[in-house]
Amino acid sequence: MARHSVLQAFYVSKVWRDFRMTLILERGLRCEHCGEMVTVAKELTAHHEIELTPDNVHDHMISLNPKLVKLVHHRCHNVIHGRFGAKRGRSxxxxxxxxxxxxxxxxxxxxxxxxxxxxxxxxxxxxxxxxxxxxxxxxxxxxxxxxxxxxxxxxxxxxxxxxxxxxxxxxxxxxxxxxxxxxxxxxxxxxxxxxxxxxxxxxxxxxxxxxxxxxxxxxxxxxxxxx
Ligand SMILES: [Zn+2]
Ligand SMILES: [Zn+2]
The missing domain is CATH 3.40.50.300 (P-loop containing nucleotide triphosphate hydrolases)
Structure with a gap:
């Protein structure tokens, strides 16, 4: 499988979706980057502090380790990764x-x-x-x-x-x-x-x-x- 599809398969797996829901239930509807509350779970995305790759995705000490996963807004996730102009000013x-x-x-x-x-x-x-x-x-x-x-x-x-x-x-x-x-x-x-x-x-x-x-x-x- 290509790099993209290995990770894609992980993100749609039941084990990952259940893991994410458990974190949300335990931690509540709050962004762990900016601290703001959200209204629905889909506003939160799970960020891996160690970036997932096809080589480490099957290592559950990395991919399914609550200590290494943060629940954050989609926009805060972009800030963390420096995407969509988050670090470059106006885009x-x-x-x-x-x-x-x-x-x-x-x-x-x-x-x-x-x-x-x-x-x-x-x-x-x-x-x-x-x-x-x-x-x-x-x-x-x-x-x-x-x-x-x-x-x-x-x-x-x-x-x-x-x-x-x-x-x-x-x-x-x-x-x-x-x-x-x-x-x-x-x-x-x-x-x-x-x-x-x-x-x-x-x-x-x-x-x-x-x-x-x-x-x-x-x-x-x-x-x-x-x-
Ligand atoms: Zn946030
Ligand atoms: Zn991330």
Whole structure:
């Protein structure tokens, strides 16, 4: 197995998931890096003080040793590892992938309060006053206007935000890279297969009445996507 898949297999194993849940039950819903409380267990990630590798993952004195594992926020975990601009000051990310891939969840986990987030769906909600699954077509040019203004703010680094996160489908490689260049962003791909996205759509009761629209958005993304 490749390096990635050995570790992947460990993280999805029952023994690891049970170990993590036991730690959470014993220690409570608190980040051991910053000390803040969290509301749900999924806000905590388990950090190994000795980094897991394919060579040590099966050594339970390392991989399943409570003394060597800390429960921390996803964002504190990034600070610990120096990821996503945590040590480099202000950064800009363009987060792209198919509809329902989990882009918003990813940004929610990685961002900090005071970051700027530019998301078409949320901007649509803000100006249409409709729920997130209902997007009146006639407002598209106004939503694009606000979106482009915010992209321009990011490009010129206008404002006092921490990091900036631009969320979108960006299936078209040329458009994606041009936008990333323009705003000075690092590209972050949120990967999910067409089947996974469609399965999430079927399971989402909120989008029930708009299922055919959303199926269309998903299929269109995969038709247009260029890696
Ligand atoms: Zn924390
Ligand atoms: Zn870690």
């Amino acid at each position: 800009v990310y363009l987060v792209y992938g198919p509809p329902l891939a989990g882009k918003k969840t990813f940004v929610t986990e990685q961002m900090m309060r005071g970051d700027l987030v530019v998301d078409m769906d949320r901007l649509f909600e803000a100006v249409s006053f409709q729920p997130s699954y209902d997007k009146p077509d006639n407002l598209l040019s106004n939503v694009m206007g606000v979106h482009n203004l915010l992209l321009d703010n990011v490009k010129t680094r206008m404002g006092k935000w921490g990091n900036a996160w631009v969320i979108g489908g960006y299936a078209d490689k040329f458009k994606r890279e041009r936008t990333a260049d323009m705003i000075g962003a690092e590209l972050v791909f949120i990967d999910a297969s067409q089947d996974e996205c469609l399965a999430r759509l079927e399971a989402d009761s909120m989008r029930m009445h708009y299922v055919s629209d959303w199926r269309g958005y998903i299929c269109k993304w995969f038709e247009q996507y260029q890696a």
